[in-house]
Amino acid sequence: MNAPVYPDFKPVGLEDQGVFKEYLGREPSGVCEMNFANIFIWKDSEHPRWTLLNGNLCVLVEPDFEPAYFLPLVGGDRVPETIVACLRHAPRLSRVPEEFVRRFGAGFRVEEDPDNFDYIYRVEDLTELKGKKYDGKRNRIRKFESSFRHEYFPLDHQDAPECAALLQSWFEEKRNGDPYMKAEKVAIVQALASFEPLGLKGGVVRVDGRVEAFTFGMRLSDDTAVIPIEIANPALPGLAQWINREFVRREWSELKFINREQDMGIEGLRKAKLSYQPDHLVRKYNLDVTPS
Numbered sequence: 657m658n659a660p661v662y663p664d665f666k667p668v669g670l671e672d673q674g675v676f677k678e679y680l681g682r683e684p685s686g687v688c689e690m691n692f693a694n695i696f697i698w699k700d701s702e703h704p705r706w707t708l709l710n711g712n713l714c715v716l717v718e719p720d721f722e723p724a725y726f727l728p729l730v731g732g733d734r735v736p737e738t739i740v741a742c743l744r745h746a747p748r749l750s751r752v753p754e755e756f757v758r759r760f761g762a763g764f765r766v767e768e769d770p771d772n773f774d775y776i777y778r779v780e781d782l783t784e785l786k787g788k789k790y791d792g793k794r795n796r797i798r799k800f801e802s803s804f805r806h807e808y809f810p811l812d813h814q815d816a817p818e819c820a821a822l823l824q825s826w827f828e829e830k831r832n833g834d835p836y837m838k839a840e841k842v843a844i845v846q847a848l849a850s851f852e853p854l855g856l857k858g859g860v861v862r863v864d865g866r867v868e869a870f871t872f873g874m875r876l877s878d879d880t881a882v883i884p885i886e887i888a889n890p891a892l893p894g895l896a897q898w899i900n901r902e903f904v905r906r907e908w909s910e911l912k913f914i915n916r917e918q919d920m921g922i923e924g925l926r927k928a929k930l931s932y933q934p935d936h937l938v939r940k941y942n943l944d945v946t947p948s
Contacts, residue, residue: 701839800894811858
């Protein structure tokens, strides 16, 4: 494949996975967006395109629901000069980690973006749920275990139709016309359709033989996985807490951290993520041209 060279851009496709993994592997990031699978599954609503400039992988994202931005540049030279070129096409770099700001932020305006901070949890906390602070979650898990005949299985492509049916009923229950939620649904369907080539790892819970919950994630760095999606039937109390624990316990126990992504400024989501007692947050920034 011929890689696009600036000023040419190419829409992100599955065939680009090797190039992205090569570049992102040079500088592993704790930022959830800096992962090919995450970029790819959101392509229908975020319309990512990429190019190479000064040896940098530059990814332009033009979402349906927020202003366009570039992800942090990866892998090359003359980074400040490359940032300036990128800012001719989009008003900002976004999802920028602190280390990038420290190295390349001089001469640019830098603003914190707390709605996009990632929540990071210790694997042992999520799997053991020790201490009084997790009493409520352990109680809900015990309630689920004693009330329902359930089985856990690694997610397989053959589960995709049942997962899609659960997803549809889950969104119908929400009855939410939010364009972001609609885009999320499309991203999950894309992930289920491309599960194996993307190298995703997932789990399903069957209750009385039916898929009632599923989740999936991907490796982000040597010691961290990111789990972007968890869908559970809300009519089964404790199921969400059970799959949250069991997926990490069964699939990611060798790692140190789990990235559960951001709260997007949604109060209910923030409360839910804080209830699992994050170890720390990955702070992110927007970077743009300093006003003259």
